[in-house]
Amino acid sequence: MARLHCVGVGIELAAHITPAAQKAIADSDVVFYAASDSIFEAWMAELHPNAHSLQKFYQDGKSRKTSYQEMASEIVQALEQNQSVAAVFYGHPGVFVQPASFAMKAAEKQGHQVIMLPGISAEDCLYADLNIDPGRFGCQMYEASQFLYYQRTIDTSAYLILWQIALVGDQSHTRFEEDKNNVQLFIEYMNQFYSLDHTVIVYEARASYFDDLRKVEIPLGQLTNVALSEKSTLVIPPSTKMKRNPFFTKQEKNLKKLKLIHSR
Amino acid sequence: MKAAIKIIEKLGLGETLSEQDQASVPADLLEMLKERNKRLVEKYLDLTPDIHCVLLPADDDEGEEQEETPNEQPNEEKITAQK
Numbered sequence: 543m544a545r546l547h548c549v550g551v552g553i554e555l556a557a558h559i560t561p562a563a564q565k566a567i568a569d570s571d572v573v574f575y576a577a578s579d580s581i582f583e584a585w586m587a588e589l590h591p592n593a594h595s596l597q598k599f600y601q602d603g604k605s606r607k608t609s610y611q612e613m614a615s616e617i618v619q620a621l622e623q624n625q626s627v628a629a630v631f632y633g634h635p636g637v638f639v640q641p642a643s644f645a646m647k648a649a650e651k652q653g654h655q656v657i658m659l660p661g662i663s664a665e666d667c668l669y670a671d672l673n674i675d676p677g678r679f680g681c682q683m684y685e686a687s688q689f690l691y692y693q694r695t696i697d698t699s700a701y702l703i704l705w706q707i708a709l710v711g712d713q714s715h716t717r718f719e720e721d722k723n724n725v726q727l728f729i730e731y732m733n734q735f736y737s738l739d740h741t742v743i744v745y746e747a748r749a750s751y752f753d754d755l756r757k758v759e760i761p762l763g764q765l766t767n768v769a770l771s772e773k774s775t776l777v778i779p780p781s782t783k784m785k786r787n788p789f790f791t792k793q794e795k796n797l798k799k800l801k802l803i804h805s806r
Numbered sequence: 807m808k809a810a811i812k813i814i815e816k817l818g819l820g821e822t823l824s825e826q827d828q829a830s831v832p833a834d835l836l837e838m839l840k841e842r843n844k845r846l847v848e849k850y851l852d853l854t855p856d857i858h859c860v861l862l863p864a865d866d867d868e869g870e871e872q873e874e875t876p877n878e879q880p881n882e883e884k885i886t887a888q889k
Contacts, residue, residue, distance in 0.1 A: 556815040580853035581844065585811050597854075688863035751818035752844035 544621040546649045547628045548635040548642040550661020553578070555585050555750040558662040563630075566659055570628035572620050576613070576641065578632045578773070581750050586630060593630075596641065603716055614644035621654050632749075634663035638685070638705065664775065665703075667747035671755050672777060674701060679780050686710040686776065690728060696735050699785065702778040707744070708770035720770040729765055736781050738763030743777040744770065807851060813839055 547566040552558020567573055573590040576597065577583035587593050596616065599609040620627045629635070635642040636658055646656045665683070669676060680700035686707045696702065704710070711724030729738070739761045746756035758768050762778070809830035816823060817839065828836055838846045847853075 554818065556818055580848050581814060584807060584851060584853055585814065588808055588811050685863035688865075691865075751814055752842050752847070 543653055543655060544624060544649075545626045545655040545657065546617070546621060546646065547626070548639075548646055548656070548658045549628050549630045550634040550636075550659060550663070551586070551630055551632060552662035553633055553664055553667050553747045553749060554662075555582050560659070560661070563659050563661065566657075567628050567630060570626045571624035572626075573628045573630055574613075574617050574620070575630040576632065576639075578749050581752060582632060585750075586632075589630065590628070605714070605716055610640045610644060613641035614648060617641070617645040618648045618652070621649055621652070631661070634661045634666075636660065637663045637665065664705075664747050668703070668745055668775060668777070671747065672743060672745060672757065674777070676701065679784065686728070687712055690731065698735055698782045699780050701780060704776040704778070706772065706774075707776040708772055708774050718772050722766050725766050725770065729763060732762060732778075736762055736778065740781050741779065743779070744768050745775045745777055746771065746773045749773075810835060810839065810847070810851060 547570065549563045549566050551563055552560075567589050570590065571592065573593040574596050575583070575586040575589070575593055576595070577586050583595060583597065587595065594616075596613045599612045599616075600606075601609070617627060617629045629642055629645055631639050631642055633639070642658070646658065650656045668674065674681075680697065681703060682694075682697060682700055683703035683705065684694065686704040687710055689704055690710055691713075707725075707728075708720035709718075710728045711721060741759050742762050742765065744756070744758040744760065744765075746753075748755045756774075760768055765776075809827075813823060813827055813831060813836070816827065831839070835847070835850050838850060
């Protein structure tokens with residue numbers, strides 16, 4: 543039985559890696575890694591003498607579904623020849639990282655030991671950088687295309703966070719750049735729930751010393767005027783106040799009545 | 807490469823570069839690093855700028871249990887090790 547560590551190293555190069563992640567990487571026989579940009583990738587390559595990039599599985603025109611299956615396959619195959627394998631991902635390996643999920647399930651089925659080590663995710667950075675507390679008004683979050691394709695109950699009194707807004711409407715899973723027509727379609731859809739002048743935020747976390755945090759506040763109706771990258775996240779702040787739940791209000795009254803009866 | 811990455815790490819953490827750090831990379835590269843010129847540093851270090859970081863959401867054919875074997879995908883045999 544071999545051991546697979548799925549390790550998160552956080553969003554910002556070197557700044558977010560935990561001691562547990564460092565140890566798991568150092569103790570592994572072989573390391574596979576997926577980074578968010580070239581500098582991050584170069585840093586990850588230096589984390590272990592036997593480190594291999596998974597980036598080669600991404601190819602123009604190739605479905606990301608296929609790429610992720612191939613990445614997982616590479617990781618799981620390494621468990622046959624090594625005692626300890628680490629699959630290292632930027633961010634958190636359990637948050638929106640399908641190759642890690644595929645590899646862990648397959649490795650577990652083969653009887654290998656599987657351990658996930660959390661990392662600071664883009665979501666964590668977003669709360670810090672935008673000073674948003676998801677516990678205050680609540681928070682819904684979806685991948686932007688999935689959000690568009692499926693019926694969701696939008697709560698306009700809570701924050702709505704949409705990941706990969708640049709790729710909204712991409713059913714091919716092959717694009718890496720925004721399609722303004724799809725973004726326009728998204729605006730029209732969202733206009734059913736939010737006014738076009740409702741301020742939304744386009745956010746990108748800082749990945750390394752070379753980057754600045756990106757925070758663009760813009761009315762929803764002008765979203766097509768902002769350049770969106772695959773790293774862009776859209777944050778829609780609440781547009782309405784929270785409403786009392788009539789079911790609970792009724793129950794509360796009943797409970798108060800009961801208390802009165804029992805206190806007599 | 808290793809020395810350049812070490813400097814990027816230190817600069818990212820807001821640390822001051824020692825004389826030893828500064829001497830560990832060529833002067834022109836050091837200048838690019840200090841100026842935060844990512845494109846030039848990538849070119850100097852011969853790094854590929856086309857790195858992708860995208861996620862793939864589930865579709866309506868997938869449940870938690872089926873996640874690793876969506877309909878259009880190779881079956882699980884293909885993502886396990888070849889014995």
